[in-house]
Amino acid sequence: MVETPRDLATRLAIRVEAVCRHYLSNGHRQGRYWLVGDVRNTPGRSMFVRLKGPGSGKGAAGKWTDAATGEHGDLLDVIRESLHLVDFRDVAEEARSFLSIPSPDPGNWIGGHVPAPRGSTESARRLLAMTQPVERTLVEEYLRNRGITALSETCVIRYHPRCYYRADDYAPTETWPAMIAAVTDLFGKLTGAHRTWLDPGGFSDANLGRAPLSTPRRAMGNLLGHAVRFGTGCDVMLAGEGIETTLSVKSALPHLASMAALSAGHLAAIAFPHTLRRLYVARDNDPAGDAAMATLFERTRAVGIEAITLSPRLIDFNEDLRLLGLDALTARLKLQVAPQ
Template sequence: MNARRSIADLSADLADRAESFCRQYFPEGRKQGNYWQVGDTSGAKGQSLAIRLQAQGGRKAGSWQDFATGEYGDLIDLLKERLGSVTLKETLREARSFLGEAPCPAALRDTRKAERPDASTNKRIARARKLFAAGKPVLGTLAATYLQGRGITRLGPALRYHPRVFLRQGEDDADPPQRAPALLAKITDNRGQVTGCARTYLDPSTGGLAAIESPKRILGQLHGHAIRFWSGSPRSDLIVGEGLENTLSIGTALPEFDLASCLTATHLGLFIPPPGIQRIWIARDNDEAGRNASIRLRNQLELIGIAFGDLVPNMGDFNDDLRAFGKDPLRRSLLKAMKAQGLEIEDG
């Protein structure tokens, strides 16, 4: 095939394979009729973003809209958002790779060198920084109540609380955004720069998640980055997990370890290790998405010479394990798995 074909041609070819495209780049989503629904352009779980799978009523396949933000476009636009801070040239290279026209997809390249975000990404990052800066420490707030209700005691400066964060109820909500309390989590790159803010909307009446579509949402840039929790002592090992609560559940049981939460299985597979790390423990969920993310991250770690080990919960995720079995049994289970994979540690 001619690699110099127009962007419109590439977009049309991606649209012809829209469902395969969605399953490849948005595995956290699900098919609903003629649409693939996912939380946002980062690939988080939810239903705010809808991608049309087949042409219908004069509307093209592959067109999409994020009803929470108003963003829309074709699959080239969506792929660029999904890959994060990459150039249009790299996006087109990834599109051609998906279509079988070229090797070396952008998502698998060595992304440790920081890329310059485009204008729209910079705007979202600025909004994320402003939101997180407006938050306050979580102790004594609804956010602390939420985390403690899930058995989590490992907190840190990466977490804040805000009582009135802008919120749209769902994709069909045409009303002006409301405000709701939310747990905020700071997403950073390996230099410590804030690239995004994760929002977990809460229900004041129950202390749990808000009863809305997609109560967990991401603002800014997540690709390759994470929410980080340091133990206070320099370590060459890092535990990298999926969801925030699952990662903090491990941290509750193993407070001596540094943590990085990637928020989704997709972004777990795209994590960029910080300098100085010699071994990464991949703490995935016990499902197919988690297994696939672990394989993808392991493949990248092998290429750059970083050792790794897998941590898999007994139940669906590590927060399930924490709540079902308690902190001490979870600690023993984790250390047993880590020792079996080469960790040398005395557990007093």
């Protein structure tokens, strides 16, 4: 029989109270719930695990929510976080050990037995599977603190409350809240993910909301030619370097389908939909932006696409949005877009 993560979570849910007593030993039962401080077994009462409920769906047994942080998950998450495990394979082995289930034959596990290659598209897929919507999370706060209001088409952006970070191969593993963005190809197929680790202490002029790390932004998977996409469009689109830059322009021009290439080099290599006839390019005011624009304009001319540069007044469009305001940014962009 093929064993999946859902199978394991379902089996754990059948023994939910035993799981809680073992992995969340600092908590206690109260009625239909197990109460504890958090998923890492801290004493307290903020997190509650359902001890009774259906096998799946809303209100299912084994599902938990932390009222203090908004985090939620299943009993596999409880095992991972309470034991500080990194690889899902270790989580699965621990769950099978608790349930007294023999390990499956190699190759007979779907969704996690074989570790995904580091930085691969499969790693990106698994990371996104562990995220949640951004509403009422630190990601929403981060974006709004940067002046970004165009959040209606940001389903490709997700929140991970404890995303792993290592400064290098020899550094210890840390966990930080993170904004996770899905990178897709022209047909919507996932090719990678972009991580922005966030400062749980909030926004400041010094960190702009990002975590105090040496590299608070990293990408994984297959990125060349692909992008983080906001909205659907075919003949007229916007392309920008970073997520914040692209969403800043979209805050001023909300109906314009947009794509964030994630760097100047990737912006120069972004793939064009075959129906595209006009491309607005939100550039940054730096040498890398100059080089990207030169390459991109050569490519658009070669295939008959009209390319129009949108230039910020300051360093980038997010700085324009934050320091000059939405009205000033909108007025400036209206002078640069085609009248029609």
